[in-house]
Amino acid sequence: MSIAYEDRILRVLDYIHDNPDGDLSLDQLADVAAMSRFHWHRVFRAITGETCAQAVRRIRLHRAASALVMTQTPVDRIAQAVGYPNAGSFSRAFTEGYGASPTAFRKAGRHLPSRPDFRTGDYPMYPVTLRQDPALRLVGLSHAGSYHSIGKKFEAFGALCQTRNLWSQMAGMAAIYYDNPDDTPEGDLRSFAGGLFHGAAVPNGMEERQIAGGKTAVLTYKGPYSGISAAYHSLFGNWLPDSGEDPADAPCYEIYLNNPREVPAEELITEICLPLR
Numbered sequence: 001m002s003i004a005y006e007d008r009i010l011r012v013l014d015y016i017h018d019n020p021d022g023d024l025s026l027d028q029l030a031d032v033a034a035m036s037r038f039h040w041h042r043v044f045r046a047i048t049g050e051t052c053a054q055a056v057r058r059i060r061l062h063r064a065a066s067a068l069v070m071t072q073t074p075v076d077r078i079a080q081a082v083g084y085p086n087a088g089s090f091s092r093a094f095t096e097g098y099g100a101s102p103t104a105f106r107k108a109g110r111h112l113p114s115r116p117d118f119r120t121g122d123y124p125m126y127p128v129t130l131r132q133d134p135a136l137r138l139v140g141l142s143h144a145g146s147y148h149s150i151g152k153k154f155e156a157f158g159a160l161c162q163t164r165n166l167w168s169q170m171a172g173m174a175a176i177y178y179d180n181p182d183d184t185p186e187g188d189l190r191s192f193a194g195g196l197f198h199g200a201a202v203p204n205g206m207e208e209r210q211i212a213g214g215k216t217a218v219l220t221y222k223g224p225y226s227g228i229s230a231a232y233h234s235l236f237g238n239w240l241p242d243s244g245e246d247p248a249d250a251p252c253y254e255i256y257l258n259n260p261r262e263v264p265a266e267e268l269i270t271e272i273c274l275p276l277r
Contacts, residue, residue, distance in 0.1 A: 006163040008033040008040075009047055010156050016056055017152040020063050020082045024056045047162050050261060056083075058260065059151070061097045064090070065226035065265070066148040068106045075102045098224060098265050108227075126231055128219045128239045133273065135213035136253075138174055139206045140194015146186050147177060148226065153193035160205065161195065169199035173256040176209055181229070196255070211253060217245060217274040224265040228254075231272055240274075248275040 015032045016024055029052050030040040045051050050058070060082040067078045079090030079102075094102050141153045154173070161167050178190040192209050202208045219239070221231040232252075240247070257269040 005043065005047070006160065008035065009044065009159040009163065012044065012052075013055070013155040013159060014152065016059050017149070017155065020060050021080060022083070024052075024083065026052050048159065049162075057093065057097070059155075060084075061094055062151060062225070062260075064094060064102070065098060065105065065224055068102055069226050069229075070148060075106075078102070125238060126219050126221055126234050128217055128235065128243075130245075130276075131216055131218055133211070133213045133216040133275075136174070136211040137197050138176070138192065138194045138209040138211065139197040139199075139202050140175075140192055140209070142207060143191045143193055144187070145189060147181060147189060147191055150175060150191050150193050151225075157193055157195070157206075160203065164203060166199070166203060169197060170195035171198055172196045173259075174253060175256075176211070176251055176253045178251045212250065212275070214248070215276040217243070217276055219272040219274075221270045221272055222266075223268060225260070225268065225270070228270060228272070231270075235272060235274060246277045248277050250275040 012029050012033050015029065022028075026041060027037055029044075030037040033040050033044075035043065041052060044055075048055065064078050064082045067073055067081065068075075073081075075090070076087040079085075079087050082090070084090035084093065091101055094100075094105070098105055100108070140157050143150045143153045154175075161170065173195050175194070176192040178192075179188065181189060192207075194206070194209070197208075217235070217239070219231055219235045221228055252275075253273045255271040255273065257271065258267065260268055
C-alpha cells in the first residue's frame with residue numbers, strides 16, 4: 001500500500017476523532033481524503049474493514065460513552081457534542097450500540113467516574129488471577145492526554161498495520177498506561193497504544209516498548225472500555241490490600257482479547273495487568 005493511501009486513511013481517522021460534532025458525511029470525508037466519493041468509500045472499507053458510516057458511528061458512540069461515565073453533562077448536550085441532532089436519535093443509536101439507554105448506562109454501578117472513596121463497595125469485584133507473564137515487546141504509537149481518547153492512536157495503529165500487512169507479526173492489541181489519572185493532570189497523562197510484536201525491525205513511524213514480564217496480577221474485565229476506570233479502582237482498592245502482594249515499580253498494561261469492530265461493547269474482554277514484585 002502506498003504512503004499516499006496510508007496518509008489519507010490516517011488523515012480521515014484523525015478528522016473523525018477531532019470533529020465528532022461536525023460534518024462527517026461521506027462527501028466531507030472524501031474531501032478530507034482528497035479522493036472521489038465513489039472510490040474513497042471502496043478504499044476506506046477495503047483497508048479498515050468498515051464503511052465510513054460504521055467508523056463514524058462507532059467513534060461517536062465511544063466518545064459519548066466516555067462522557068456519560070466520566071462527566072455529569074446532560075444527555076442532550078452529549079448528543080449534540082457527538083453529532084446527533086437530538087436526544088431521541090442519540091438514545092436510539094446508543095441503545096443499539098451499547099445495549100442500554102444513555103440514562104441506564106450512566107446509572108449502572110460499574111460505570112462510575114473516578115472518585116476517592118472507591119473502597120465503599122460501590123465498585124464490583126472482578127476476577128483476579130496471578131500468573132508469570134513473559135517479557136513482552138510492543139510496537140505502536142505514543143499518546144498524551146486523556147486515556148479515554150487513546151482510541152485515536154489505536155485507529156492510526158490499526159490503519160498502519162492494515163496498509164503495511166503487519167497483522168501477521170502481531171500477537172494481539174495492547175496498551176501501556178504510565179500515570180495515575182486520579183493524581184496526574186489530564187494533559188500530562190502518558191500512554192502507549194499498539195500491539196504485541198514478534199517481527200524483526202520496528203516498523204517505520206512506530207515506536208518500541210518493552211515489558212519486563214514476571215509475576216503479574218491480571219484482572220479480567222468484560223464490558224465497554226468506558227467502564228475500565230471502575231475496574232482499576234476495584235483492583236487497587238479491593239483486591240490489592242487483601243492480597244498480600246506488592247506492586248512492582250512498573251506501569252499497568254492492558255491486553256485486549258477481542259475487537260470492538262467485531263463484538264458488542266458489552267462483550268469486550270480486557271486483561272488489566274499489574275506487575276508485582
